Amino acid sequence: MSDDNRLVIEVKDLDISFRMPTGDIHAIRGVDFELRENEVLALVGESGCGKSITAKTIMGILPENAVINSGKVIYHGKDVEIDLLGKKSSWRRKNINGSKIAMVFQDPMTSLNPTMTIGAQLITSIRSHKHSDRREAYSRSLELMREVGITDPERTMRQYPHQLSGGMRQRIVIAIALSCDPEIIICDEPTTALDVTIQNRIIELLENIRRARGISVIFITHNLGVVAKIADYVGVMYAGKIVEYGTVFDIFYDPRHPYTWGLLSAVPELSDDKGELYSIPGTPPNLAKEIVGDAFAPRNPYALAVDFKAEPPLFHVSGSHFAATWLLDVRAPEVKMPDALRERINRMKQEGREYVNESE
Amino acid sequence: MSTKVNNNEKPVLLSVDDLCMYFDTGGKRVKASEHISFDIGEGETFGLVGESGSGKSTIGKCIIGLNKATSGRITFEGNELTGIRSRKEYNEKTRGIQMIFQDPMSSLNPKKQAGELIRQALLIQHIGKSREEQDQIVDQMLEKVGIPVEYRNRYPKDFSGGQRQRIGIARALAVKPKLIIADECIAALDASVQAQIVNMLHHIKEETGTSFLFISHDLSMVRFLSDRIGVLHLGYLLEVGTSEEIFSEPLHPYTQSLLAAIPRMNPVIPSDESRRYDRSESGIDYALGTWHDITSTHRVRCTDEEFEKWTEEE
Numbered sequence: 001m002s003d004d005n006r007l008v009i010e011v012k013d014l015d016i017s018f019r020m021p022t023g024d025i026h027a028i029r030g031v032d033f034e035l036r037e038n039e040v041l042a043l044v045g046e047s048g049c050g051k052s053i054t055a056k057t058i059m060g061i062l063p064e065n066a067v068i069n070s071g072k073v074i075y076h077g078k079d080v081e082i083d084l085l086g087k088k089s090s091w092r093r094k095n096i097n098g099s100k101i102a103m104v105f106q107d108p109m110t111s112l113n114p115t116m117t118i119g120a121q122l123i124t125s126i127r128s129h130k131h132s133d134r135r136e137a138y139s140r141s142l143e144l145m146r147e148v149g150i151t152d153p154e155r156t157m158r159q160y161p162h163q164l165s166g167g168m169r170q171r172i173v174i175a176i177a178l179s180c181d182p183e184i185i186i187c188d189e190p191t192t193a194l195d196v197t198i199q200n201r202i203i204e205l206l207e208n209i210r211r212a213r214g215i216s217v218i219f220i221t222h223n224l225g226v227v228a229k230i231a232d233y234v235g236v237m238y239a240g241k242i243v244e245y246g247t248v249f250d251i252f253y254d255p256r257h258p259y260t261w262g263l264l265s266a267v268p269e270l271s272d273d274k275g276e277l278y279s280i281p282g283t284p285p286n287l288a289k290e291i292v293g294d295a296f297a298p299r300n301p302y303a304l305a306v307d308f309k310a311e312p313p314l315f316h317v318s319g320s321h322f323a324a325t326w327l328l329d330v331r332a333p334e335v336k337m338p339d340a341l342r343e344r345i346n347r348m349k350q351e352g353r354e355y356v357n358e359s360e
Numbered sequence: 361m362s363t364k365v366n367n368n369e370k371p372v373l374l375s376v377d378d379l380c381m382y383f384d385t386g387g388k389r390v391k392a393s394e395h396i397s398f399d400i401g402e403g404e405t406f407g408l409v410g411e412s413g414s415g416k417s418t419i420g421k422c423i424i425g426l427n428k429a430t431s432g433r434i435t436f437e438g439n440e441l442t443g444i445r446s447r448k449e450y451n452e453k454t455r456g457i458q459m460i461f462q463d464p465m466s467s468l469n470p471k472k473q474a475g476e477l478i479r480q481a482l483l484i485q486h487i488g489k490s491r492e493e494q495d496q497i498v499d500q501m502l503e504k505v506g507i508p509v510e511y512r513n514r515y516p517k518d519f520s521g522g523q524r525q526r527i528g529i530a531r532a533l534a535v536k537p538k539l540i541i542a543d544e545c546i547a548a549l550d551a552s553v554q555a556q557i558v559n560m561l562h563h564i565k566e567e568t569g570t571s572f573l574f575i576s577h578d579l580s581m582v583r584f585l586s587d588r589i590g591v592l593h594l595g596y597l598l599e600v601g602t603s604e605e606i607f608s609e610p611l612h613p614y615t616q617s618l619l620a621a622i623p624r625m626n627p628v629i630p631s632d633e634s635r636r637y638d639r640s641e642s643g644i645d646y647a648l649g650t651w652h653d654i655t656s657t658h659r660v661r662c663t664d665e666e667f668e669k670w671t672e673e674e
Contacts, residue, residue: 046550195577196578268580268581277558279552355628
């Protein structure tokens with residue numbers, strides 16, 4: 001994890017609206033991030049914050065009523081640099097999607113074809129991108145299935161999606177995503193529909209694949225426990241913007257944005273007494289209306305007067321960590337994170353130190 | 361009716377005794393529930409946890425009568441429900457049970473306004489003498505679940521997912537049920553909205569003394585709401601205990617693996633590999649197990665040898 005890794009995707013100043021009969025919805029309001037080789041970037045936030053739309057923009061699969069107002073998605077290949085938004089979708093399907101950037105969706109039942117055997121789907125996917133005969137594609141399919149942890153691949157080749165469990169289906173989807181050796185995998189809530197035990201295995205699988213292949217991952221989720229396990233960098237999204245960005249340690253040990261404080265506080269603690277579960281008050285803003293100031297201000301107990309008037313810029317906390325909140329302005333009064341959260345983070349740090357000492 | 365008391369010292373409201381539910385599908389028998397026994401006391405919340413396919417929902421459906429149990433007994437308020445032939449009689453006897461479903465969009469009629477949806481429940485159960493009286497109850501319910509009364513004339517599509525679930529809960533509460541079966545009622549919601557709904561259910565429970573059967577795969581939420589928890593796997597109930605017992609002293613390896621699998625919110629600590637569980641590798645045959653008591657409230661389903669081995673290890 002370092003800035004020396006080669007840049008693979010750069011999203012710059014992305015701004016997207018959806019045309020609706022009732023008026024425009026301003027879904028993405030300026031998103032910037034970088035993804036480097038062999039890194040996992042997690043995008044987290046509540047539903048409707050724009051995390052899936054960001055992923056769809058990179059893949060070029062936005063719905064027809066989406067309008068890209070501005071922005072660039074630059075793909076950095078080994079020796080090329082391409083602004084994907086300037087290319088036609090047919091060109092992207094042929095040259096980028098699948099072979100350079102692949103995607104894994106939330107529900108494996110809807111991303112697999114129910115009328116085709118697993119084998120046929122894998123072989124089709126391999127042959128549509130690489131010139132190989134059926135025999136070659138067949139043995140490649142078996143290899144891929146072993147890579148994603150399927151124990152009896154010959155049998156699974158002949159089965160249909162409905163004959164497999166949810167976890168197995170998601171493994172197949174990952175195998176298909178890997179079939180053309182992509183450099184980047186975008187995972188949109190890949191474990192949300194799965195049970196906790198299965199969820200863990202899929203995350204481990206993705207982690208192993210990343211290590212073995214050295215690929216980059218954009219991981220979209222609303223589960224902060226999962227983020228802590230898998231991410232190198234985290235982007236916290238709110239109302240179509242990244243409001244805090246940093247390494248996984250920055251975000252979990254030193255969060256600065258009140259929204260991140262809220263998200264972290266809302267994760268139930270297993271050792272907790274049965275008090276009240278914390279929840280962020282209110283609901284996300286209606287993006288069909290123009291947003292003045294900080295979009296989070298109405299739900300923010302720490303909001304300053306300026307939050308309702310002017311949008312906060314990104315303030316640098318350190319070289320890798322920044323947050324868009326006026327609380328970081330030099331003129332702002334000193335505001336600390338809630339006591340309960342600070343105590344919890346201290347406990348997390350303590351646990352972490354103990355774990356590191358024990359394993360040494 | 362003698363007031364039977366369960367082992368959590370509460371008068372028994374619902375008891376499920378040796379329930380089996382098999383589905384015959386084209387010559388193949390799917391055993392969804394195998395010899396399930398538990399009870400729920402008055403004012404008590406019983407949490408059922410397990411992965412998908414473990415038979416959690418089947419049990420809820422058997423109780424409300426959507427599935428007809430293959431064998432076993434279900435008793436509610438002292439009346440035996442299993443064996444009732446007529447739908448009318450079943451409905452009569454289960455009047456005190458309400459259900460909240462996972463997906464509020466598919467369980468609310470999209471063509472009816474929120475207030476009307478709740479009033480319908482009152483009409484079916486003949487509650488409230490006049491329209492005015494019913495409207496009053498509807499307003500009370502909306503208030504109780506935190507929906508502004510002015511929204512009474514809106515349609516389900518006009519509400520957010522969390523608000524829709526609140527309407528579903530208001531509808532269930534309107535008829536003052538003794539028992540609410542909540543089947544994955546927060547699974548489709550965002551984490552922060554989940555917390556809001558769970559907090560609300562917690563208040564309702566304290567305020568009205570309603571019993572809950574809370575079915576979920578999310579252990580942290582189940583722990584928060586439940587007085588006692590039952591752990592299901594592959595149709596078998598493996599361990600039952602108070603929330604404390606299940607979370608601090610789980611005995612069955614499957615329960616332990618479930619707890620270890622909850623992702624910890626700490627980037628330094630990986631998940632606990634030692635607690636991995638694979639039934640075929642573990643050599644445990646659930647069918648051979650019988651109930652073994654650990655404490656008066658905590659019991660586990662296993663063979664004598666397994667019980668000895670597991671308790672020794674502790």
